[in-house]
Amino acid sequence: MPVLPRYLLPTAPDGASVGLFGGSFDPAHDGHVHVTHHALRALGLDRLWWLVTPGNPLKPNAPASLSARMDHAAQLVDDPRVTITGVEATLGTRKTCDTLAALQAQLPRLRFVWIMGADNLASFHRWDNWRSIAARVPIAVIARPGAQQAALGSVAARALRGHRVPKAQAAGLAHMAPPAWCFVTIPMRAISSSELRAKGRWPHS
């Protein structure tokens, strides 16, 4: 099988602020695109990389193939600042703490920000080494319908409450020393991959 650039390490100019938007993208949808556009603007990012995971360590069911998910994601995104990458497959990492360690070791001149929807903050305390993730990179939590209360009342939000940054300072998040996290309220989109799979709108499910 040829080594495709989309499985290689992306690059960005030295000093660039890069949002890392990890996900199953099974399938990617308008909500992901919407988050991407708002995050680029609200966080003042130079680049945003979709890290299409080979498989979420906490999800028992395997997703569609990485290449099918990446092909579909690529059809939705048309912004030169956005890269869709399957680099975790190349790095051999599944857990976010390992992926971040690898990316920071290989690209030490970039400023990474982890981006996740509010539903993921609600369960963040179940991720492997979640405190070390928060200690490694600033985190932007993006509002998602129905998830705000669970997110802001979560174990992680409470543990990290002293490191929360007001939304007015979101544009400076990439330059802040971690731990630092911000809840970014954007106009919300009620759409999910599970809903698309349930409606049979994803031929790989």
Ligand SMILES: Nc1ncnc2c1ncn2[C@@H]1O[C@H](COP(=O)(O)OP(=O)(O)OP(=O)(O)O)[C@@H](O)[C@H]1O
């Ligand atoms: N509509 C949305 N609004 C805000 N964030 C979202 C939205 N959809 C997905 N996200 C975020 O995008 C990231 C990747 O999500 P994922 O690919 O798992 O999609 P999903 O719609 O949550 O999938 P599923 O329904 O299978 O759980 C996660 O951080 C998730 O919180």
Ligand SMILES: O=C(O)c1ccc[n+]([C@@H]2O[C@H](COP(=O)([O-])O)[C@@H](O)[C@H]2O)c1
């Ligand atoms: O590292 C972990 O333990 C961990 C546990 C759950 C989810 N993640 C990551 O969170 C991101 C969002 O996953 P998902 O399936 O909700 O789209 C994706 O990059 C996963 O690899 C990571």
